[in-house]
Amino acid sequence: MSSPATMPVTTATLDVPDGTLYFEVRGSGPLVALVAAPMDARAFGPLADLLATDHTVLTTDPRGIRHSRLHDPEQDSTPVLRAGDLARLLAHLDAGPATVLGSSGGAVTVLALAQHHPQAAHTVIAHEPPLLLLLDDRAELLAREDEMVATYRRGDRLGAWRLFLANANITMPEEMIQGMFGHTPDAQDAADERYQYLHTLQGTTRYEPDVAALRDGPTRVLVGLGADSAGELCDRSSRALAAALGVPPTMFPGGHLGFADDPAGFAARLREVVSG
Numbered sequence: 054m055s056s057p058a059t060m061p062v063t064t065a066t067l068d069v070p071d072g073t074l075y076f077e078v079r080g081s082g083p084l085v086a087l088v089a090a091p092m093d094a095r096a097f098g099p100l101a102d103l104l105a106t107d108h109t110v111l112t113t114d115p116r117g118i119r120h121s122r123l124h125d126p127e128q129d130s131t132p133v134l135r136a137g138d139l140a141r142l143l144a145h146l147d148a149g150p151a152t153v154l155g156s157s158g159g160a161v162t163v164l165a166l167a168q169h170h171p172q173a174a175h176t177v178i179a180h181e182p183p184l185l186l187l188l189d190d191r192a193e194l195l196a197r198e199d200e201m202v203a204t205y206r207r208g209d210r211l212g213a214w215r216l217f218l219a220n221a222n223i224t225m226p227e228e229m230i231q232g233m234f235g236h237t238p239d240a241q242d243a244a245d246e247r248y249q250y251l252h253t254l255q256g257t258t259r260y261e262p263d264v265a266a267l268r269d270g271p272t273r274v275l276v277g278l279g280a281d282s283a284g285e286l287c288d289r290s291s292r293a294l295a296a297a298l299g300v301p302p303t304m305f306p307g308g309h310l311g312f313a314d315d316p317a318g319f320a321a322r323l324r325e326v327v328s329g
Contacts, residue, residue: 060102066120067145071128074138075120076113080105084151085327086143086174087112087312090135090158090257091249093119099316104323109148113139115159117248119241130253132158132260136165140173149173152327154277156180156312157287158257167272168263178326179294180277181287181309183221185258187297188289194220198258205250211235213250221286223309264297274298275326281308 063078077094079101085108087097094112101110114121116138117130139162143149153174155163160182167177185194197220205213214234218225238246267274276295282288287309295302303326305311306318 060105067142069138069141071125072116072123073121074113074116074142076111076142077101078146079110079112080108082108084109084111084143084146084148085323086110086139086151086153088115088135088139088153088155088159088162090115090130090155090162091118091245091253092157092159093121093245096310096313100312100320100323103316103320109146111142111146111151113142115162115253117252118245126248127252129256130248131256132161132165133169135159135162136169139163139166140170143173150175152176152178154178154180154312154323155182156277157183157309158253160277161257161260161262164262164267164274165260167270167274168266171270171272174272176273176275176327178275178277178303178323179291180305180312181279181282181291182276182294183258183287184260184262184290184294186261187293194286195259198255202250202255205247210246223285262294264294268298274300275303276300277305278302279308279311280304280306281311285309 060079065076067074085104087101089096093114097112101112104110115135117123143151151174153163153166160179163177164179164182166173185191188194197216201213201216201220204216211234215230276291278288278291291302305322307315312319
């Protein structure tokens with residue numbers, strides 16, 4: 054069996070009516086899909102390698118990001134459109150139904166998948182979905198998000214990221230913020246960041262899932278939550294969704310990016326969840 058460090062990766066593209074989707078496949082066995090938004094397939098690489106020892110693992114760049122190109126680059130990305138993309142990719146692989154883990158904006162994608170394409174996955178795990186409409190202080194959060202996007206449109210990248218972190222209730226030292234966002238990114242990262250702020254963010258955070266359809270549908274829907282995310286926006290929205298669905302949160306190690314910060318621990322916990 055190949056070690057995770059040398060796990061072969063097959064890369065390919067799939068044409069859809071309004072663009073081309075890039076995806077990667079590793080391993081063999083039961084199908085697991087790992088999806089994010091706006092993060093691309095690279096964020097899940099280490100976790101995918103670990104799971105691919107006994108699973109077929111699908112990772113992908115979401116529409117409008119990196120290698121997944123749209124005919125109209127100014128077209129908005131919505132959870133429903135991304136769910137349709139994911140359903141096409143899963144059907145293309147013809148190895149399902151799948152277990153699908155989505156994180157952050159990808160968690161909203163997989164909720165839309167369970168609602169609109171319920172036969173595509175037997176289990177979806179929505180890890181820390183940023184669903185602002187589920188929260189009591191949504192009016193304030195939405196207003197600050199509008200300010201954030203307007204700040205980015207004015208060309209104040211650093212200011213926009215400060216507002217993003219504040220709205221997410223993520224505390225970070227100023228020198229770290231400067232180090233991460235106080236420089237000019239390369240062309241591809243700049244394009245992806247622009248697409249996130251102007252075409253992905255608001256449609257994702259303002260998505261309103263049909264809780265009854267999710268609760269009563271054929272897909273098992275779990276709400277993932279990082280053990281270290283207490284007090285953050287996505288901790289609150291995840292708990293609100295879990296309460297609405299009538300299920301306890303499914304805890305994972307780490308915080309919002311636990312799958313990237315501790316892929317081994319995350320993989321072990323995901324295996325427990327899938328086998329349960």
